[in-house]
Amino acid sequence: MNKLNFILIFFLALALSSCEEERFDVKKxxxxxxxxxxxxxxxxxxxxxxxxxxxxxxxxxxxxxxxxxxxxxxxxxxxxxxxxxxxxxxxxxxxxxxxxxxxxxxxSKDENDVGNVVLFDPVPGNGAVNQNLDLTLGWRTDQSQADRTLTYTVFLFESNSTNQEIIGQNLTTTQVIASNLKPNTTYYWYVLAKFEGRNVANSPTWTFRTGTGS
Known part of the structure; x- marks a missing residue:
C-alpha cells in the first residue's frame, strides 16, 4: 500500500467514525x-x-x-x-x-415607578434539597434608585398547587422564616417588592425540597 492510499483510508475511517458518533448523539x-x-x-x-x-x-x-x-x-x-x-x-x-x-x-400587576429593581441570590439556593422544616428564606435586592425604601411580600406554594400562602408581608428586611413545612415536599416561593404599596418587581420563582424532618 502506497503512502497516498494509506492517507486516504485514514481520513475515510475518521469521517465514518465522526458520522457514527453523531448518529448515537440522540437528543431526549x-x-x-x-x-x-x-x-x-x-x-x-x-x-x-x-x-x-x-x-x-x-x-x-x-x-x-x-x-x-x-x-x-x-x-x-x-x-x-x-x-x-x-x-x-x-x-x-x-x-x-x-x-x-x-x-x-x-x-402581579406592574405598577413600577422606581426604576430598575432586581431580586436575586436566594437562600437556600434554587433547587436545594433536604431542607429543614423550619428555615429562613433570604434574597438580595439591587435597585437603580437606592433612596426608595422597598417592602417585600413573600409567597410560598407547593408543587402543582394553585393556592399560595403569604409567609411574610410588608417586610423591610430581605429574609423571612418559613415554618411547619411538610417533610419530603417540593416548595416554590417568590418575592414581590413594593414601593408605597405599589408593585415594582418580583423575583424569579425559586424552589427547594424539604427532608424527612427527623
Whole structure:
C-alpha cells in the first residue's frame, strides 16, 4: 500500500467514525405544562407569552391560562411568562425524558415607578434539597434608585398547587422564616417588592425540597 492510499483510508475511517458518533448523539425530550394566574384573585390569565431557555416554540396561554409544551429537550430549562401590564415571571426547572413537569405562575400587576429593581441570590439556593422544616428564606435586592425604601411580600406554594400562602408581608428586611413545612415536599416561593404599596418587581420563582424532618 502506497503512502497516498494509506492517507486516504485514514481520513475515510475518521469521517465514518465522526458520522457514527453523531448518529448515537440522540437528543431526549420531555414535556412542560402549567397555568398562569393573576396573583391577586387567582383567575386564569389568557394571552400570556410563554418562552423557554434554551429556546423552543413560544406559545400563548389559552382562555383558562393553561399552556403545554409537548417537546422540550431534557436538561435544565428556564420558563418565562410575559404579559402586558404584569411583572414578568420566571422559573428554572429540570426536564426529564418522557416525563411532564407541571408549573404554576402567579403574575402581579406592574405598577413600577422606581426604576430598575432586581431580586436575586436566594437562600437556600434554587433547587436545594433536604431542607429543614423550619428555615429562613433570604434574597438580595439591587435597585437603580437606592433612596426608595422597598417592602417585600413573600409567597410560598407547593408543587402543582394553585393556592399560595403569604409567609411574610410588608417586610423591610430581605429574609423571612418559613415554618411547619411538610417533610419530603417540593416548595416554590417568590418575592414581590413594593414601593408605597405599589408593585415594582418580583423575583424569579425559586424552589427547594424539604427532608424527612427527623
Amino acid at each position: 425530550y420531555g414535556s412542560v405544562s402549567g397555568i398562569v394566574v393573576d396573583g391577586s384573585d387567582y383567575s386564569g390569565l389568557s394571552g400570556v407569552l410563554i418562552t423557554t431557555t434554551p429556546p423552543s416554540t413560544a406559545i400563548l396561554t389559552d382562555e383558562n391560562g393553561a399552556f403545554q409544551f409537548d417537546k422540550v429537550q431534557e436538561g435544565p430549562v428556564i420558563i418565562t411568562a410575559r404579559k402586558e401590564d404584569y411583572l414578568t415571571g420566571t422559573v428554572s426547572i429540570a426536564v426529564f425524558e418522557n416525563e411532564n413537569t407541571n408549573l404554576t405562575f402567579f403574575l
